[in-house]
Amino acid sequence: MDDKKFKEMDQSLMKKMESLREQKVSEGMLRGFSTSVERRISMGAQVAERRPVGGLLWVPVLAVMVMASVVVLRSPVQDIQLAQAVAPASDMEDEIAVLAELGVLDEFEDAELLAEDGALLDENIELTQGRAGFSALV
């Protein structure tokens, strides 16, 4: 495209499109046009004024939802469940068996541990009995 060719085409199309260019919009189309625009603007302003009220209604609802989700996520019940999930009793027994096989934990130590546990259990029983006796005296 050179400038001369463009000018020729431009002039030719300007001439051909003259009738469309000079066509007038009918009076009927123009009547009340600016009034309608004004009405639309004022309606838009009313909607914009109403919008924050609608928006404010959602604020407490959203706040409650956020707080509820935080409470659920930080709940200790879930922590306990997680702890139980990490170390179930059967897994502990398996681990002891593996350690015993490796020689890290021998039968002697195991027996000692069991004895200690037994002693502790006895202590608990005594304490319980003591408490029971005490409560019986009271």
Place this chain on the structure above:
Amino acid sequence: MDVNKIQEIELIEKARSGDTESFSALVELHQERAIHAANALVGNMEDARDLAQEAFVKAYENLDRFESKSRFYTWLYRILANTCKDFLRKRKLRRTFSFWFGKEEDESLDPISRVADGSKNAVETLENRELGFAMQNAVNTLPFRQKLVFTLRYIEGLSLEDISDSMNITIGAVKANLWQAGQKMQNLLKEEYHGR
């Protein structure tokens, strides 16, 4: 600076401070060309009127963004073009749905029916209407950007500088788009008349 531009700037300043009467005066200055351009882009006078109103409302809401370096109508054309583009996209979707669900769009309002409103006699009216139809059909086949540039230049009579300003593209780009659109239009019109 010409008197019209000074008057326009005053009206815009007043409208910015909330004076709706000043904005109405601006609307009255540009309403005809806005409807005219919208009609050329969407091909329906009723829709064109509605879209022109929508463009004015958007212009009012964004008046703070208008820089007085350019003329108000070039800025308005940009808003109008985007409004029409959205409308055409939605209409295309609507037509696709209508096609699938068997409903037909109301095509009774032909865009060219008013082309010959100012004609002196029936023959002239018929010729103008025929030419208008052919032109409008050819314009409608153009991609939106070319259609817009073509409309602004040959139907609205804007200068190349104003089109460049309105579309935010260089004058070289305006010429390139016009050249491509012009070539397509000439080919389409040749086919139209040789095919008869």
